[in-house]
Amino acid sequence: MSDRYLQFTSSPLGRQISKRLGLPQPTPLRRHRPGDPVVSGPVLTGAAAGSRLGASVAATLKDVHAQVHDVRTDGARYAGLVFDASGVHSSTDLRQVYEFFASTIRQVDRCGRVVVLAAPPEEAADPREQVARRALEGFTRSVGKELKRGATVQLVYVSEGAEGALDSTLRFLLSAKSAYVSGQVVRIGPAEVPEVDQAQPLRDKVALVTGASRGIGEAIAETLARDGAHVVCLDVPAQGGDLTRVANSIGGSTLQLDITAQDAPQRILEHFTERHGGIDVVVHNAGITRDKTLGRMTEQQWDAVIAVNLTSQERINEALLAEGSPLRPGGRIIGVASISGIAGNVGQTNYATSKAGVIGLVQGTAPVAAARGATVNAVAPGFIETKMTAAVPLFVREAGRRMNSMSQGGLPVDVAETIAWFAGPASAGVNGNVVRVCGQSLLGA
Ligand code: NAD
Numbered sequence: 001m002s003d004r005y006l007q008f009t010s011s012p013l014g015r016q017i018s019k020r021l022g023l024p025q026p027t028p029l030r031r032h033r034p035g036d037p038v039v040s041g042p043v044l045t046g047a048a049a050g051s052r053l054g055a056s057v058a059a060t061l062k063d064v065h066a067q068v069h070d071v072r073t074d075g076a077r078y079a080g081l082v083f084d085a086s087g088v089h090s091s092t093d094l095r096q097v098y099e100f101f102a103s104t105i106r107q108v109d110r111c112g113r114v115v116v117l118a119a120p121p122e123e124a125a126d127p128r129e130q131v132a133r134r135a136l137e138g139f140t141r142s143v144g145k146e147l148k149r150g151a152t153v154q155l156v157y158v159s160e161g162a163e164g165a166l167d168s169t170l171r172f173l174l175s176a177k178s179a180y181v182s183g184q185v186v187r188i189g190p191a192e193v194p195e196v197d198q199a200q201p202l203r204d205k206v207a208l209v210t211g212a213s214r215g216i217g218e219a220i221a222e223t224l225a226r227d228g229a230h231v232v233c234l235d236v237p238a239q240g241g242d243l244t245r246v247a248n249s250i251g252g253s254t255l256q257l258d259i260t261a262q263d264a265p266q267r268i269l270e271h272f273t274e275r276h277g278g279i280d281v282v283v284h285n286a287g288i289t290r291d292k293t294l295g296r297m298t299e300q301q302w303d304a305v306i307a308v309n310l311t312s313q314e315r316i317n318e319a320l321l322a323e324g325s326p327l328r329p330g331g332r333i334i335g336v337a338s339i340s341g342i343a344g345n346v347g348q349t350n351y352a353t354s355k356a357g358v359i360g361l362v363q364g365t366a367p368v369a370a371a372r373g374a375t376v377n378a379v380a381p382g383f384i385e386t387k388m389t390a391a392v393p394l395f396v397r398e399a400g401r402r403m404n405s406m407s408q409g410g411l412p413v414d415v416a417e418t419i420a421w422f423a424g425p426a427s428a429g430v431n432g433n434v435v436r437v438c439g440q441s442l443l444g445a
Pocket residue numbers: 210211212213214215216217234235236239257258259260284285286287288308336337338339380381382383384385386387388389
């Protein structure tokens with residue numbers, strides 16, 4: 001599971017050799033450790049004329065005790081660049097974005113963060129405004145491909161009236177928690193955001209994580225528990241031993257269940273109603289692959305993947321969003337898609353169908369969830385170092401690891417941190433998003 005190449009190029013000799021041969025030079029990514037500040041150095045801010053998000057940005061940066069600069073200093077290294085482009089109304093206004101970044105981008109520090117804020121294209125008053133706002137996607141994605149040394153860039157579209165709902169997203173995107181997230185577009189809508197304890201945002205919350213006995217599910221359970229949640233770890237009975245180990249290590253509890261069972265939604269709801277009096281966070285992480293090219297794929301291989309990765313989640317969500325369900329106000333439903341569901345993949349018609357379906361599930365369910373004060377979002381992981389990917393043939397594995405802007409695979413914790421951001425009470429305005437955790441993989445949009 002370990003990335004020997006990354007270890008090699010992190011040594012002085014390996015760095016020299018890989019540089020000489022023109023090979024990729026992945027930077028070991030900075031990841032969050034308890035007690036770390038949100039930003040590790042000065043943040044430079046800028047704005048297009050007439051922008052409206054300055055006060056929100058300033059409030060977050062003040063709260064995280066960031067050293068804020070609003071004028072560039074020669075020779076400074078910036079841990080973050082935040083540019084408010086919400087005042088951009090036409091393609092000629094984009095010049096202001098160019099001017100800010102062309103003069104500062106080379107001052108972004110190792111594992112630095114670049115965030116561009118804008119108004120959503122779909123809320124534009126006229127086509128010219130829509131064009132300019134949409135154009136920022138091409139800009140940020142290209143910046144992501146140019147940034148080196150583990151730095152990331154994101155574009156955040158903030159709806160009119162959502163200025164007060166930006167904080168949790170800005171914190172996440174500026175912090176080391178978003179180490180393997182880059183080139184993403186996030187949308188924030190208006191929402192009532194409660195006061196939260198930043199150290200334990202999920203205190204008093206009860207969460208369900210499916211497929212929690214190992215891999216990404218284990219990391220999700222650990223991360224939600226770190227944030228204060230009581231986590232109910234669910235997996236199939238055959239995984240009972242590992243499931244108990246994970247639950248015990250985080251002070252959680254277990255629920256042994258096959259999510260494809262006919263009565264699974266009902267049993268889940270009963271479990272939470274009886275033991276916990278409600279449920280706050282549901283993470284649909286359990287997933288399987290049964291790879292074969294389409295002409296060789298058996299009915300069983302098709303059916304098993306659709307049943308575990310998609311139909312079971314649909315059924316559980318329907319039960320959760322039905323009248324009288326134990327899902328509490330402010331509920332969070334989080335799916336795990338995959339970049340295969342975005343780009344497609346050889347041998348994965350079943351898997352990619354199921355994962356694209358998870359994206360459809362997010363988009364279709366978000367308005368229903370919003371009506372109950374809940375949210376639905378998903379992560380779409382790229383190449384993550386797990387047992388699943390360790391079993392992939394060497395050549396394909398190496399391609400998966402290197403074909404992204406970070407030239408390395410992500411870790412389960414990278415997916416987990418993104419899920420924890422969705423799960424937080426302060427992310428009430430984050431609904432209907434699919435965020436890739438793929439180091440800006442070359443595959444897909
Ligand atoms: P994994 O195989 O290590 O873990 C999946 C877990 O789900 C296992 O514990 C398994 O027992 C459980 N599970 C399977 N079927 C179940 C069922 N019917 N009922 C209950 N539990 C069931 O996989 P992983 O690599 O940790 O992946 C976790 C999720 O992330 C999956 O949805 C996967 O598709 C997705 N994903 C992984 C990667 C990657 O690179 N590893 C990339 C993209 C997406």
